[in-house]
Amino acid sequence: MASDQTLPDEDPSEDPSSLAAPSLVSSLEPLFMTLLEAEAELPAWQALASHALEPNPFFRPEFLLPYLRFAEPAVVSIAAVRRRSGGGLVALAPLGRRTLGLAWSAPHVWTHPYAPLGTPLLAPDCAEAAAMKLLRLAQMQMGPLLALPEQRLEGTVADALRSAACELGLKVGQTATYLRPVLPVEGSMEHYLADFSSQRRRGYAKGYRRLKELGHLVRDHLRGAHAAVAFDDFLALEEAGWKGESGSALASNPHHAAFAREAVGQLAASGCLMLDRLRLDDRTIAAVVSFRDGPRAFAWKIAFDEAHARYSPGVQVMLAAMENYFHHEALAEVDSLAGRAPSLVDSLWRERASFGTLLIAGGGFSAARLASAHGDIATHDMARRGAKGMKAVLRRFRKT
Structure with a gap:
């Protein structure tokens, strides 16, 4: 494996101030905070998160602080920008250093499998100015290259970042692009499914009837404290399946379980938690955990009882979650948070967003x-695709 290297720095004699073309807004002050320092900014942080240009529940203090306390072994700092008068925050993002692909190391906006969204929190009334200060702070504190993974490339925050970089005279590129399913919440569930073929709609109804034939089947749409209580059902269900066998379930790691319970409890107290589940004879057989943040919801986790896999409980519980989304008056869209691998919602949600x-x-x-x-990331992606292809060949070989 290639050693962890750092991208070449600029000439030491180069003046760092040359990175900024225009002078930045003097009324904004940058902050580079440790975890304890960030906790002292909690009221201002919550206010920014609740009114951000684009929501990101994973950068809310309710989620990020428990994650950093319990689950993250790497050194992650919190970059922020605040108003000099009044002290309100106008930008925030966690930053750390990791490899870009196979070899080069660079500062990153911190994302991970439990938080596959890297949108910085920006105040709507000064988004570009706040983004300029944030980028300048990241470069001065951590180096001249910054990677921002899991960005919604056609979003308003990405536009603000590009404009800010242009004003600062910085170069901007994008890579590792993919499309992931999103669900526009317009009209009714019935209206959305009306565009599906009658055969597919009958198939969904048949699957639900087959589950009902097994016993007393109930669909629960839970929010807030009720959803937080039911989260333990989700943890047990996930650990009982293949994720538990592979050690990747939240409950498989006590530190991850502690982070998840605290984050879910705090998001529930903030009104951000939704949980949809199917219960068969008072036993949970499928569940979806979602976070609602402003006009968007985010389908965070799904689990189902694999003993009932033939009845497609995962599809059925996602249909139940969709009913919950469509009945939520404040929602405009749901992000599946799905990566590049095929996912359950691929056939259920038709629309795609570029990330x-x-x-x-x-x-x-x-x-x-x-x-x-770009070259390092491309080489890594090529190697990963080659490894996946080799695994597929070996699986076929074993079956022969």
Whole structure:
């Protein structure tokens, strides 16, 4: 395996102030905080998260603080920008350092499998100015290249970041792009499913009837404290399946379980938690955990009893969750949070949004840094695809 290397720095004699073309808004002050320092900014942080240009529940303090306390072994700092008068925050994102692909190491906006969304929190009334300060802070504190993975590439925050980088004279690139399913919440569930073939609709109804024939079947749509109580059912269900066998279930790791319970409890107290489940004879056989943040919801986790796999309980509980989404007056869209691998919602949700990694580079070698970063990520992706292909060949070989 290639060693962990750092992308080439600029000439030491180069003045860091040359990274910024225009002068930044003097009324904004950058902050680079430890976990304890960030906790002291809690009221301002919550206010920013609740009114951000684009919501990101994973950068809310209710989620991020428990994750950093319990589950994250790496050193992650919190970059923020606040108003000099009044002290309100106008930008925030967690930052750490990791490899881009196979070899090069660079600062990242911190995402991970439990938080597959890297949208920085920006105040709507000064998004571009706040983004300029945030980018400048990241480069001054951590280096001239910044990777922002899991960005919604056509979103308003991505536009603000690009505009801010342009104003600062920085180079911008994007890579690792993919499409992931989203659900526009317009009209009714019946109206949305009306565009599906009658054969598919009959298939969904038949699957539900077959489950009902097994016993007393109930669909629960839970929010707030009731959803938080039911979260233990989800943890047990996930651990009983293949994730438990592979050790990747939340409950398989006590630190991850502790983070998840605290985060879910705090998000429930903030009115952000939704949980939909199917119960058969008073036993949970499928569950979906979602976070609602402003006009969007995020389908965070799903689990089902694999003993009932022939009845498609995962599809049935997602249909139940969709009913909950459509009955929520404040929602405009649901993000599946699905990655590049095939997912259960691929056939249920027709619409797609473009996601990927933004790369922002400054200094005299910014073009070279972008080229190195692109090449490293592309090499890593090629190697990963090759490894997956080899695994598929070996699986077929074993079956013969």
